[in-house]
Each structure stands twice: as C-alpha cells, then as structure tokens.
Amino acid sequence: MFYNSEILLYIIVDFKRESNILQRIIIIAGPSGVGKTTVSKYLTEKYHIPRVVTHTTRPIRKGEIPGKSYYFENDKSFKKLHFFEHVKYGEYQYGSSKEALEKAWKKNDLVSLIVETDGVKSYLEKLGKQVYFIYLTVSDFSVLKKRLLARGDQASEIDKRLNSYEFKRDLHLSDELAKEAHVLNNDNWKETAKKIDEIIAKLDNE
DSSP: OOOOHHHHHHHHHHHHHHHTOOOEEEEEEOSTTSSHHHHHHHHHHHHOOOBOOOEEOSOOOTTOOBTTTBEEOOHHHHHTSOEEEEEEETTEEEEEEHHHHHHHHHHOSEEEEEOOHHHHHHHHHHHGGGEEEEEEEOSOTHHHHHHHHHTTOOHHHHHHHHTSHHHHHHTSOOHHHHTTEEEEEOSSHHHHHHHHHHHHHHHHHO
8 A cells, every 4th residue: 555745754753743752764875985884784783773775676686685685666666655865877766765764663763774965855854853864974085986996896887986976966065964964074983983872872862
C-alpha cells in the first residue's frame, strides 16, 4: 500500500507524538572520499544505529544484497515512492524515500543517512529538529583523491568524479546549510570518532 506524501508524513509525525519519542535522523554529507561511509559504518557497528537504505534503478552488482545495499527498483516501482530527494546519473535513478525512513525508524529511533548536500535541504524542510546534520570536510582537498585511490576506485572514474559539478558543489556549504551544519574535520579518524562519540552522547541526553 502506498500513501501520498502528505498522508505519509502525517503518519510519521503522528507516530512520534503518540509514542512521545523524538525520532531522529543523522544526515551525513560531504565530498567524495571525505569519509561518509566510514562514519555511517561506525554509527552502526558501535551504536547499532541503522542506515536508511536508499533506492536505485540500476542493476544489482556482485556482492550486493537487496534491502541492505539498496532497494533495487524498476522505473515503475521507483515512481510509486515518496522521495525526500532523488537524482539521475546517466540512465539510472537514485533516491531516499519516506517509506525507507519509516522502515529504519521501526528498528531504532535514531538512524543515519548519507545524502548529497542538495538533498539535505529537503530533509531539513520536512523534518526540522528531527534532523542532525553532519557535514564532513578536510583541511586539504588533495587528500580526497588519495583516499579514493586507496579504496580501489579506478583512476579514470576518480578523475571524472573530481571534475563533476556534484563534487565541486559538495566541497562547500551554502550559507543556508552552514547555519544548520555540525562541521567535522576528518583529517584524523581517531579525532573524528571522538567527536562522533560526543554527538551521540548529546543526542542520547536530549
């Protein structure tokens, strides 16, 4: 069963009111290679904070698990979903939906999600104080290419990504998003992990 976006958003908010629990989502954004996936995995492994699974219409790849890596959709099923944000790369679509967020919130009242900076605004507009926005950056942007190479990405794909509009956009925050962001400099993972621990302790006490 599918609901229109207004009804589904009401259900999410109404559930929060009835249970008297403030369900939260940690939004993680930043340029490629900055460590977004590392942060998301850390939240899951140390704090059992589930990641909101996103949707794609691209074919499944070897080693990927439906419902864990992505929700794999066709064009018809993709159109039925209610998205906070979605983008199209080449011939394939990607997006994060209200349905997926609801599934994640059923597992835990605090969840995480990686999105591009353009997608952050939609979450802030629709969910307000339920969003805790972490923006990851580094002091020297040249290290991002080294990190991408170290994780095994192909050099040609890395160059294409580093020259893309999306990468250049995500290197900086707009003035509007900067007001909402909790900026973490990820030059040193141990220091970043300590800051994340402090964030979780703060959210647990709110």
